[in-house]
Amino acid sequence: MKKNLVIGAITNYVWEDVEPFFKSYVAAGFENTDCVMFVHNVSRRTLNKIRTCGVEVLQIPQEFINGKNRNAFVVTNYRWNLYAGYLNKYNDKYNLIFTSDVRDAFFQRDIFKLCDSKNFLGLAIEDGYLTEKVNKYWITEGYGNEIYNEVKNERIICTGTVWGTCKEFQTFSENIAGEFEKFSDEFLKRHIIMDQGIGNIIIYYQKIFKNEILFTSDNLTGHVMTIGLTKLEDIKLNANGEIFNGAGELAAVVHQYDRKKLIVAMVNAKYCKPAGLFRKILNKCEKFLKKLFPLQNLPLKIMNKIKRKFSKEQ
Numbered sequence: 002m003k004k005n006l007v008i009g010a011i012t013n014y015v016w017e018d019v020e021p022f023f024k025s026y027v028a029a030g031f032e033n034t035d036c037v038m039f040v041h042n043v044s045r046r047t048l049n050k051i052r053t054c055g056v057e058v059l060q061i062p063q064e065f066i067n068g069k070n071r072n073a074f075v076v077t078n079y080r081w082n083l084y085a086g087y088l089n090k091y092n093d094k095y096n097l098i099f100t101s102d103v104r105d106a107f108f109q110r111d112i113f114k115l116c117d118s119k120n121f122l123g124l125a126i127e128d129g130y131l132t133e134k135v136n137k138y139w140i141t142e143g144y145g146n147e148i149y150n151e152v153k154n155e156r157i158i159c160t161g162t163v164w165g166t167c168k169e170f171q172t173f174s175e176n177i178a179g180e181f182e183k184f185s186d187e188f189l190k191r192h193i194i195m196d197q198g199i200g201n202i203i204i205y206y207q208k209i210f211k212n213e214i215l216f217t218s219d220n221l222t223g224h225v226m227t228i229g230l231t232k233l234e235d236i237k238l239n240a241n242g243e244i245f246n247g248a249g250e251l252a253a254v255v256h257q258y259d260r261k262k263l264i265v266a267m268v269n270a271k272y273c274k275p276a277g278l279f280r281k282i283l284n285k286c287e288k289f290l291k292k293l294f295p296l297q298n299l300p301l302k303i304m305n306k307i308k309r310k311f312s313k314e315q
Contacts, residue, residue: 002033003096005113006167008087009103010039010061010080016047018104021272023054025107028272029253032111035095038103039083041066041076059087077102077194078181085174092167099164105259107268109243112164112253115224122165122173122210124200125256126219127157128230131201139198143184144206152205156219159227160200162256169214176203221247228264229257242267 007026011019026036038051041061048058061083066074084100097113116123131137131153140149163173180199181189203209218225220235226246228236237245244255244264258264 004094005031005034005097006095006099007031007034007036008038008084008098008100010076010083011043011103012041012061012076014043014047014104016044016050017273019047019051021107021268022101022103023051023056024272025109026056027054029108029111031113034111034113037087039076039080075192075194078196079178081174081177081196082181085171085178088167088171088174092171095167097164098167098170099254100162100170101254102161102256106162106254106256107258107272108254109251110224110253112224115253116164117216120166120169120214121216122169122214123163123216123218123225124204125159125162125223125225125227126217127159127227128220128235129157131155131157133157133230136197136201139193139195140201142193143188143195143198144202148202148206152201155201155205156217157230158197158201158204158217159256160197162225162227162254163200164225165216169210172209173200173203176207176209222250224253225256226252226254227256229260233261233263236261236264238264238267242271 036054036056037059038056039059039061040048040051051058061076065079065082080100084098088095088098097116099112129136131140131149136157137149137153140152160177163170165173177196177199180203181195184195204215217223220226220228220231223246226236226244228244237247237249239245244252246252255264258268
């Protein structure tokens with residue numbers, strides 16, 4: 002019997018950044034499922050914590066980073082190469098695949114139990130259209146105004162969560178990876194995160210997939226809720242901190258929850274220990290100090306000393 006697969010990629014995060022994702026993955030009770038995470042520049046402590054959640058950790062090869070760098074390695078863009086390469090080796094092992102951003106998403110149910118057995122590609126639809134300024138920027142920068150005008154009235158497809166049968170997921174990943182090869186070095190050096198712009202072009206302009214293959218999930222009826230552009234009053238919550246779609250069904254995955262302070266507080270209370278919350282505060286202080294004193298090491302030395310002492314006490 003083939004397994005299902007949750008796959009993702011993270012760089013530069015500490016455990017407290019991703020704790021809700023992995024702890025909620027365990028709590029959701031996935032059955033017959035592997036979880037594979039590509040990582041780069043992640044501490045041993047964080048890796049060990051992730052592994053305790055039953056996750057296979059794969060270091061992103063340095064030669065891959067060097068080959069894709071062109072002075073701008075952005076894992077959000079190049080994760081699709083990693084997924085396509087992994088599935089090229091193991092596609093006979095898996096039935097259904099789900100990928101997600103890690104820092105701003107959490108699970109509430111096993112999404113695979115909600116999937117149809119027929120071939121499909123699942124895409125989350127955001128509460129907005131491609132006229133939204135950030136999505137407009139990605140597409141106009143990458144493809145120009147003429148192509149943008151062809152798709153601007155379509156709903157936003159979010160590439161932060163994508164799922165489907167192995168063949169369709171692999172095809173989607175390969176197409177995103179292939180599009181990046183068409184951009185110039187000068188363009189890629191600008192560090193533009195382009196995978197969502199590309200994803201919308203693949204679906205709406207290039208029309209790589211037939212309509213009967215596509216499954217879209219919105220906040221009204223879908224399994225995946227993408228709430229960054231959703232008003233807080235339109236999000237259904239209960240006293241246990243669970244989030245429901247517009248049809249009153251418990252969502253399997255909630256993405257972009259970090260845009261809503263109330264939901265962040267609820268998620269942290271549910272999945273993060275008090276010590277973890279303290280470390281989150283330390284991490285934010287460190288980022289602030291880096292901005293405030295970009296050329297001075299003393300504030301960072303003080304923060305690192307506090308964090309080392311804190312880590313020993315865990």
